[in-house]
Amino acid sequence: MSQAAVFLDRDGTLNVDYGYVGEISRFQFIEGVIEACLQLQQLDYLLVLVTNQSGIARGYFSEAQFHTLNDWMTQVLAQHGxxxxxxxxxxxxxxxxxVYRQHCHCRKPQPGLLLTAQQQLTVDLARSYLVGDTLADLQAATAAGIGTKVLVRSGHRITPQAVAEANWVLDTLAALPDRIRSG
Known part of the structure; x- marks a missing residue:
């Protein structure tokens, strides 16, 4: 049986986007997102992180550094349930x-990350949400068949094209649980 998910972009959605965040010392959760994630989980959504990390390709940080930061972030979230x-x-x-210099199927706006998650986690994309701060995030969601695309203002400067692609526009991820509950 498939389950609905909330797909979360990272930089600008979960954390402050200082540009190519690859170190724990530069990572700062956006206010209210940890609590929102807990509420979304309590609403029975799988939480799935889907993130472009071109800082690896550009040599700003290594894959090992990305994994170190991701493991730390995951532990902090787990400490909050x-x-x-x-x-x-x-x-x-x-x-x-x-090897990182390439056009691929996983870099958003391509849907590869979302489709891989759907297959591996048995996610019902039509009942799922994607939360991101860029047009590329929303375009990936459209290409994958995600039911609700949520644009947050907490990251990049939002564009009219991104607003047009979104189903909902919220200030931050912190507003999503209430928005879902209100329909």
Whole structure:
């Protein structure tokens, strides 16, 4: 049986986006997101992280550093009772270096991360949400068939195109549980 999920972008959605956040010392949760994640989990949604990490391709930090930060973030969330079902990330970028310099199917706006999660976690995409701060996040959700696309103002400057692609526009992820409950 498939379950609904809330797919979460990372930088600008869960944490303050200082640009290429690859170290724990530069990671800061956006106010209210941990509590929102706990409430979403209590509403019986799987929480799935889907994040472009072109800082790897650009040489700003390594995959090992990404995993160290992700493990730390996951532990902090767990200390508050929040469990991420999985993390999916894209280390590629066309302007990157070495093996990471490529066009791929996982970098948002492509739907690869979402479709992989759907297959591995048996997610009902039509009943799911994606929360992100860029047009690319929302385009990936559209391409994957995600039911509700949520644009948050807590990250990048939102564009009219992103607003047009979104079903809902919220200040931060912290507002999502109430918005879901209100229909």
């Amino acid at each position: 929040v469990r991420l079902a999985a993390t999916y990330y894209c280390p590629h970028h066309p302007e990157g270096t070495g």
